Amino acid sequence: MVIDAKTKLYGLLAHPCQHSMSPLMHNTAFAHHQLNSTYLAFDVLPENIEAALAGMRAMGVAGVNLSMPLKTAVLPYLDDIEPAAKLIGAVNTIKNDHGRLTGYNTDGLGLLQALAPEFEPKGAQIAILGAGGAAKSVAVHCALAGVKKITIFNRHIGPGSRADALQQLLATGTEAEVEVYALDNTAQLKQTLGQVALLVNATNLGMGTYEGQSPLPTPAVFSKDIIVFDMIYAPRETALLKSARAAGLTRVHNGIGMLIQQGAAAFKIWTGEEMPISLVKEKLELN
CATH class of the missing domain: 3.40.50.10860 (Leucine Dehydrogenase, chain A, domain 1)
Known part of the structure; x- marks a missing residue:
């Protein structure tokens, strides 16, 4: 041209x-x-x-x-x-x-389109790691698309935290049920990962100076049917995605599609x- x-x-x-x-x-x-x-x-x-x-x-x-x-x-x-x-x-x-x-x-539309038709949001339960801007966009678009329950894990929780603000936003602006837990709450993580259809990493753990790190404890325990989506696309395979593949999961995605x-x-x-x-x-x- x-x-x-x-x-x-x-x-x-x-x-x-x-x-x-x-x-x-x-x-x-x-x-x-x-x-x-x-x-x-x-x-x-x-x-x-x-x-x-x-x-x-x-x-x-x-x-x-x-x-x-x-x-x-x-x-x-x-x-x-x-x-x-x-x-x-x-x-x-x-x-x-x-x-x-x-x-x-x-942003959130990008994730839903990247996972279509593999993931059906209506009535689903999902977990999101992180509560920043990327997590907010994904959570809102998923809630508006009909996701039933969103469980947020973040490093900082409680009054004044981004996780608390996101929970309040979703509670007042959407019909989704929302729960918030600390990212280091391993017992709750294990329980949640056995229930949800989709896990989304919206933290920076796995990229840049945090490359090689995973937001989940090792070894992580996943349900066999869960979709694992890491919003990071550089590197193409993060520590989180490697652990998911090692656990036998096949529906594992990096952020390039999003x-x-x-x-x-x-x-x-x-x-x-x-x-x-x-x-x-x-x-x-x-x-």
Whole structure:
């Protein structure tokens, strides 16, 4: 595709942004659909987000994705926020409709799409490790999709903790039953992992400086039918996933599918087109 005066501009607002796979994902999808559009990454500090959105409006940037902490910092400067994103209190996607900016949150949708049709949320029980922004998006979207019970394990619990805030949010904004326990409560972990259909790791244990660490005690005890989903995609196989495979589980997933599917949801919001999932996955696996 040749960039010309009619090319639509999309992008990522993040700090830092150099590591992002989003430009490769979206530019692959644009090329596949022969859309005259391009996607760039912009390093934006939180204190500059208001100016960045003013520039987005002024220059007609068609849409952007955002990473933390911009997902929350951007909220006061949007014209509309879709209901799930409003409940979550964070957006990762913005669409510019003739200067009117609408925020969406596709993170939790990405997980549900990555697991479809393997996981049926309606009436299910799930466990989430962690209570930060990623956990909140997954919990809210799962609850809105009909998950019956969500058990949250977090390092810090009790009044003032993120786990307590998430429990209150889900209790008031959804119909899901919610329980919260400390991550080091091994007896409760063992009991819960024998009951739930899905375990989601939304902590950073397993990546970066925590690579090789697992959020679960070793050896972890899983039910034979549980799906284990680690939102981490670098490394592709975390200590948690290795322990799940060692326990004989076959429905074990890293975060690459969620990464692609949350991007696909944003792509659909912007263009009305479906992202070519297989092609994008092939490109990401080569990089």
